[in-house]
Each structure stands twice: as C-alpha cells, then as structure tokens.
Amino acid sequence: MAENGSLQIGEIAGLADVSVDTVRYYEKLKLLPTAARTNSGYRVFSVETADRIRFIKQAQEMGFTLDEIKQLFVSDGGENQCKSVRDLIQLKLTQLEDRMRQMKSFKGLLNRHLVACENELTAHGKEASCPVLTTIEISRK
Template identity: 90%
Template sequence: MAENGSLQIGEIAGLADVSVDTVRYYEKLKLLPTATRTNSGYRMFSVETADRIRFIKQAQEMGFTLDEIKQLFVSGGGENQCKSVRDLIQIKLSELEDKMRQMKSFKDFLNRHLVACENELTAHGTAAECPVFTTIEISRK
C-alpha cells in the first residue's frame, strides 16, 4: 500500500478476490472510478474500490448484468438511486417468474416422458421401445 492509502492493481484485485484482468475490465467499462497513475504509469486505486468490486460481483451473482449494475452507479445517489434499484429489482423478479414458469413447464414435460418410459419398461421389459425416441421420430416426419 502506498503512503497515501492507494493500492496498486494487484493489491486491489487481491482485496476484492478477483483477477487483475477483472479490475482492468471493470475500469474499461467505467464500473470503477478511473484510477490515478503514478509517474511510472502504475494504476492506483482507493481501498473503497475493493468494496465496489465486491458489490459488482454480488450483484452479478444475483443475476444483474454489468450494464444494469452500471445503470445503478450512474443513477446518482439518494432517491434516484433507490428508485433505480427498485425498478431493476422489479424487472429481475418478473424475469425470474417467467423463468420459473418455463422451468415448471419443462419439468412437467420431462415427468411425462419419465412416466411414459417407466410404463413402456413395465409393459414390455427387454423388448421396450423408448417412447421418447418414438415421439422424436414421429415429429421429424
């Protein structure tokens, strides 16, 4: 750590538990404040940058895209930022509900095929013909 409390890119990456390339990428996308440079060209970051990187990673884990996270940062502070976060959460909840409906539909589809396979095996044993492949063959014709 430098005397002024600034950290080099490797140090900030270590604190935030990301790679140096991730720090550079986030900086390029303007998700991070532009780093100051030393006379020899080294990037120097404030300790708070590690907190911001951890926030970005947590938001990604919750399903937010980097563009959405960037929108949160540019929305300013206070009421505008709170409204932006609320709006993004509402969108994410709606997307999640859609995905859950799709997944339930797919689960039902798989369960129907599982039952068909079990019925075929029970009825015909070693002579069973897989009903899933039969369905696929019929749909190709």
C-alpha cells in the same frame, strides 16, 4: 501496497477475489472509477473499490447484467436514485417470475418424459425403445 495507502491492481483483485483481468474489464466498462496512476504508471485503487467489485459480483449472481449494474451506478447520487433502483429490482423480479414459470413448465415436461421412460422399461425391459427419443424423432419430421 502502493503509495498513500492505495492498492495496486493485483492487490485489489485479491481483496475482491477476482482476476486482474476482471478488474481491468470492469474499469473499461466504467463500472469502476478510472484508477489513479503512480509516477511509474501503475494503476492504484482505493480499498472501497474492492467493495464495489464484490457488489458487482453479488449483483451478477442475483441475475443482474453488467449493463444493469452500470445503470445502478449511473443513478448513484441522482435525485431519482431510489426510484431507479426500485424500478430495476421490480423488472428483475418480473423476469425471475417469468423464468420460474418456464422452469415449472419444463419440470412438468421432464417428469412426463420420466414416467414414459419408466413405463416403457417396465413393459419391455432391455428391449424398450425410448419414448422420449421417439417423440423427438417425430417432431423433426
């Protein structure tokens, strides 16, 4: 542990379960407050920085981009903070619903391809030609 209870970059990375490069990258993107420096020039961070990094990782897992996460932090403490967060969440939900519709449609296509393959294999056994590949070949022409 560095002086005054601050943590050096390797320690903060370990606490947040990320690499040192990730901490540097987040700092470069201004997702983290600029780290203080020791007299020897080492970066030092507060323990709260680990919480912020964990939040960033969780938000990414939920589909937020680093730019969107940065917007959340920029609105931090502003008058319209809650509205900004709500609007961003609303946008994410809309995007998620669109993606789910696309995935459902693609799932239907895959199911149709599966049935076509099963029918072809049942009808022709090892001699079956793949209807999926035939469809792809036709669409290329």
